[in-house]
Amino acid sequence: MAAQFEELREVHKNFIKAQPIFFVATAAAEGRINLSPKGMDSMRVLDDKSVLWMNLTGSGNETAAHLLKSNRMTIMFNAFEDPPLILRLYGSCDIYHPRDDEFQQYIKLFPETKGARQLIKLHIDTVQTSCGYGVPYMEFKAHRTRLAEWAQAKTEEELWDYWEKKNQKSIDGFETAIFAEE
Incomplete structure (x- = not known):
């Protein structure tokens, strides 16, 4: 039932664009595995081999910390209506912060959203589809x-204060580089 591809096909791109939710998974060699649901208008397909995700301020910053330790990520999309489908993207990432030129270039692809702390570009090495027959039907409200x-x-200063308190280290104590100078 599963099929693998080296890059996104048009049907995959259209499926991604239609999904109101996706899931991001990362892990360092040690510590906890992170799996987070993501929504809002925070995903863009750049081309057949890359997608861009706008990482918004949250209670933690696990993804950034894990990617510094082990630069691999899986993004999963699944249909909650017909036709059933699960789509996974596997690859390595670049992380861009507001201090980076790439952030300033790519952020224009998204609606203005206060609290964007990173943009994460996934370089896809494998696309995998599977049936999704066990995923329940759900209605997006x-x-x-x-x-x-x-x-x-929040003011910009209040957001930075929040990042300083909550987003500099993962729950396992790994650095996130949210304030690192390059």
């Missing part, structure tokens, strides 16, 4: 607005 409203109510 709407994106939550609370995170955007929370960030919008």
